[in-house]
Amino acid sequence: MREARRRHYGAFYGLAPAPGDDGRPLVLVHGNCQAESLRVLADSPGSPVRTVRMPPVHELTGDDLPCLEKLLGQADAVVSQPIRAGYRGLPLGTADVMAATAPGTRLVMVPVIRWAALHPFQVIVRSPQAGDPPVVPYHDLRTMGRATGAVPAFSGGFVRAVRDISVRELVERQRRHGTIDVVDLLLDAGSRACQVINHPGNEVLRGTAHRMLEALGLPWDPRDPGRVLLDSVHAPLAGPTLEALGLDGEETTNWQVHGKTVPDTEIQQAHLEWYRRHPGLAEQGLQRHAEVARLLFTH
Structure with a gap:
């Protein structure tokens, strides 16, 4: 497995030739799976980098x-998500990697x-002790509510309020870290904006990659790769949610997890059992996302 991984990242590890200096700047993209998707788009045919x-x-x-x-010393530019200095006890933060550049x-x-x-x-709750819940690493506030005896009260107002919170939080993160702006890309993409809360769709990623290159002074429209870039997990897209937001789109009721169809009810039951095995975790998750939980369980 380790050798397969090293081959996958062959140029990084020096097992395969790095792209030769052909006059185009070398750009390194540093971050999570979203960052790799941006790199794939920036590396498509005809790219200026x-x-x-x-x-x-x-x-x-x-x-x-x-x-x-070694790569940082050769880079002409670095594109980075905001990563704190000393991340995981290593010099991997944005400031750390920039200190290693020329x-x-x-x-x-x-x-x-x-x-x-x-x-x-849908929310993300990190638990170093318990790890991720089974089947998918995403929690559902309604399921956490069931685990704690709370009864949700769904409304269109709740859906729109969550959208507005997403906008507010993303605007604040962009301002705090001095990033490019992508909020309008998400709003304009409508029902195509994402597969799960942290996997934006191709339309959003292409727009982000364009603005990324534009910020480098190299405006260029990346090609769509002809496949969904962040394709590992697709959450159901509920009709009432689309209706509340006034969006076109097809309602779905099942998850797609690594190409396999998984009923939402199966995931709910697996998560309820997981919460029973980890007492207090559902309560902690609701507290972690208290603003949205208050809206859900009081509407």
């Missing part, structure tokens, strides 16, 4: 640092995109 596929930041280890530092290397910040408008009950 060269890129190197790198492991996502949460997979990098101390052993990878020499490879990372003088004059440009930096463009892109936001970590989370968009709850299409999946207003």
